[in-house]
Amino acid sequence: MPAAEQYLKPEVIRNVARLDLRARFIVEGFLTGLHASPYQGFSVEFSEHRRYSQGDDLKDIDWQVYARTDRFYVKKYQAETNISGYLVMDLSASMNYTFRQQLTKFDYGICLAAALAYLMIHQQDPVGLVTFDEKIRHCLPPRSKRTQLGNILAILSKLKPAGPTEIARNLKNLASMVKHRSLIMVFSDLLAEPQPIIDTLKQLRHRGHDVIVFQILDEAEVNFPFSGMVDLRDPESDERIELDADGIRSDYLDALAELSEQYRKACFGSGIDYVQINTSQPFDRALVEYLSQRQARF
Secondary structure, three states: OOHHHHHOOHHHHHHHHHHHHHOOHHHHHHHHHHOOOOOOOOOEEEEEEEEOOOOOOHHHEOHHHHHHHOOOEEEEEEEOOOOEEEEEEEOOHHHHOOOOOOOOHHHHHHHHHHHHHHHHHHOOOOEEEEEEOOOEEEEEEEEOOOHHHHHHHHHHHOOOOOOOOOHHHHHHHHHHHOOOOEEEEEEEOOOOOHHHHHHHHHHHHHOOOEEEEEEEEOHHHHHOOOOOEEEEEOOOOOOEEEEEHHHHHHHHHHHHHHHHHHHHHHHHHHOOEEEEEEOOOOHHHHHHHHHHHHHHOO
16 A cells, blocks of 8 residues: 555545644644744734724734724734744654554554644645654655655655664754754654753754654553563563563553653743653544644643
């Protein structure tokens, strides 16, 4: 099956398109929420007010100004360059894990990336792809052509995550590569020492980029559904350890909660979106929930 059809199946395309039609928060909330204007799309930013004239769009009226002056003013906008998006995919061996779900964490990330790329291209905003493990493996420059989605998925469909990764180092390299304000969308399980990763995420944000971090975990990593003696293997180092699952469950879940909270607090404090998703959630539903939450903040 061709890559684009494998990861963005017709029913998925319909779902994304239906979201676009059914809920304006996808167009006016998520995508345009990254810009100063809540309604004018990616290509404009707020400039100044002017008096309302017959024929102006009512949604451009600034009701706060009206409340102060009892007169109608509309927001005037000026053009700006469309924002570029980068899908940043972790190729570490741990991303190739699944316990009992149909999709590995990497496949799940591809589905999320495909939907977001589709939405950006639909808005005529360029989107590109960066993949990495111990170093950056692919860097597809952002394009807004419809064929770009197929180009992205063609690369991803040929990859099998393997070996160790260096998340922080590669995000730092990405920060030096991307010169203009962009939307950086990171897809990783983030199962590494958190502080170096947090520092580089903050560096991206400090350089003016909008950053969204999707931490993708397998449902077994979130719920730890094991019992009895289990043989666990580190997919990146290949080290094995036998443990009493019932005895360590509580400590494991506490450690995961602490890790998640560390990422959440650091990202929230820096204006970075942190989204933890597990692979038992239908990816389109998980995406809708996130977009809805984001829209509510703008």
